[in-house]
Amino acid sequence: MSSADPLLRTALHRWHQAHGGRLVEFGGWSMPVQYRSIVEEHQAVRLGVGLFDISHMGRLTFDGQDALDWIEHCTTNHVARLTENQIQYSLMTNDRGGVIDDILVYRQTDAYLVVCNASNRTKVVAQFQAHQQGTQSHFHDRTEATAMIAVQGPKALATLQPLVDQPLEAVRYYHQTTGRLLGKLDSVISRTGYTGEDGFELIVPASSAEEVWEAILEAGRPHAIMPCGLGARDTLRLEAAMPLYGHELGEDTDPYSAGLGWAVKLDKGEFVGRSILSMRKEAPPLARIGLVLEGKRIARQGAIVLSGDREVGLVTSGTFSPTLQTSIAMAMVAPDARTVGAILTVDVRGHRETARVVKLPFYKRPATA
Amino acid sequence: MDPKSLRFTPTHEWVALQGDVATIGISKFAVEQLSDLTMIELPAIGAKLAAGKAFGEVESVKSVSDIYAPLAGEVVEVNNDLRDNVQLLSDDPYGKGWLIRLRVENPGAVASMMDHDAYEKMVAEDAH
Known part of the structure; x- marks a missing residue:
């Protein structure tokens, strides 16, 4: 736009x-x-x-006999496994294995509902349309x-x-x-x-x-x-370490690097991106990590992450955590820099800030009694 | 401090001049716009500031902003309370939230800065 x-x-x-x-x-x-x-x-x-x-x-509803196959072909998770009223986190990938969007797929009584990101609605619609040929199904943009x-x-x-x-x-x-x-x-x-x-x-x-x-x-x-x-x-x-499109996810990021391999079902049959993703799975080029910074400065998107003097990746999101009362960030780094407990540094506007790799998520809600 | 007695910059700093020493802070409007402050970085005593150049930064959950020197001079006092409790700046931007005191080279320059009415007018216009 x-x-x-x-x-x-x-x-x-x-x-x-x-x-x-x-x-x-x-x-x-x-x-x-x-x-x-x-x-x-x-x-x-x-x-x-x-x-x-x-x-x-974005809210897109799909109806018709073969809506299942259509959505299955355009997304990475296994839509056919959904029971009625169940919802699934999934990804739409391009033929290079990059993420077009992360979405939710709802199985409703006589239809499917796909909820996508606002900024990606046009792309998601275009991708579904590009793979519409041969299907008797229709979708309606209900946004x-x-x-x-x-x-x-x-x-x-x-x-x-x-x-x-x-x-x-x-x-x-x-x-x-x-x-x-x-x-x-x-x-x-x-x-x-x-x-x-x-x-x-x-x-x-x-x-x-x-x-x-x-x-x-x-x-x-x-x-x-x-x-x-x-x-x-x-x-x-x-x-909660949930990815945000445009930060942890993008057209050049594969799901495995983003830590979302669980939402890719390579054995479900053919889908867009499957062949390249089956290779990416063996050796994802990057890894998504959590960082807790020692100082008060916030490491924001684009800040360079270093291990010693070696650049190992970039911060994708950073903020002050109101719950932990500290500066936290997520970053995409070389897989060998992902070790929990490792000490890295982040270049925050020219200041080298010490950061510790931590297990994600930063916050998990207490189990209900 | 009564904001009506202060002078302001277009970048939302305020100045209170006494003799040749200027107390410098950030306007209530700017503090409210930043909201949820997390950190402030201020210069050391003795630092020489150039007019219009950044001398510190204030960070909020949303963003980080430079703070600009309204006047040239030498830092003679720093509000160290802010380093431990940046909330003072949110709570009392014209009082306990002052940032630094500066021995200014040209106290006369203050006269050409916006007064409170002119600053309020600028803020109101920017909002549209």
Whole structure:
């Protein structure tokens, strides 16, 4: 998308503007990066519950007899293994084995739903279209007709339950249900998220987005719910070591280097990128690692990682971790520099900062009792 | 300090001049824009600063920004409390959050800087 194009607006854009949301461009959309404080929003999700507008994510529905084969051919994970209402993390790769996007595939009763990144929606649509030949199936881009809202945190279930007509406890992690919200709205409710906490993501008609949003805020009030922006979404996903496209993932990064080999099923049959990926699997050129920095400086994307005086890779994401109260980063480095416990240095704007390789994720939520 | 008595730069630093010593800080607006501060780096006492050149940096969760010297001079005092507690800058940018004191070469240069009204006007215009 060129910078001259007007930014897309979600159905909640007016609400964000009216409530102090600081709006920035993200993936071609005007989105709130924060309302007040990224750290406060982050902590609300770790300790209670937070609410995110994620309507910018692409939503494509597929119907027809051979939708399964079509999606199977364009993605790396094994779609046929999904049971009804199950959801799968997957990747769309190009014929060089690079990542076009990371996506979620939902198996619904009579259809499949693919959720992709905002910035990659055009590419994802083009890739599906390029492999459409011979299929009787169709897909519909439902992104702008619907809104998507994430309710995340240990109090997400308690917040959402009173608004839904069925027991949400029964919806397992990476599963979905089609439920009725506010006694009237048919919605997709999935137990998924991008924060490292328990939580749900809802897909509702765009015309009802504000009503649903307000109802969740009201229901979450006893749990000190906060609306959260993309800033907190980023610090939360980084602590949970979830990759972000454009940072840990790109057209020139293979899934094995990114630590996502588990989402590639080479034995499922032919798919785009399979032959090159079967070679990459044996010797991925890079490895994704976690770094904890000794000092307070934040190592951001593009900072050079060194082992002694040898450049071994680049930082892909970095932030101040509100949970660990320290500077953390993920980096893509030569495989021989990945050893947990090793001491590396990062060049942060000319300062050599000491960093220790740690096991990912940085943060894992406490097991529920 | 009453912000109305201060002078401001287009890069959001403030100056309070007493004799030939200028106390320098960052405006409330800039601090709010940065939000979630994590670290500040300040020069050592004795450092010579050139007007318009970066003399330190302030980092937030989101980004890192240079801090520019509004005037040329020599650093005579540094607010070391900020190194341990950068929150002071968020809480009180015109008071406990001051950054450095500078013995300035040309105190007269302050007169040409924006006053509070002019600075507020600039910020309001930038927002549109």
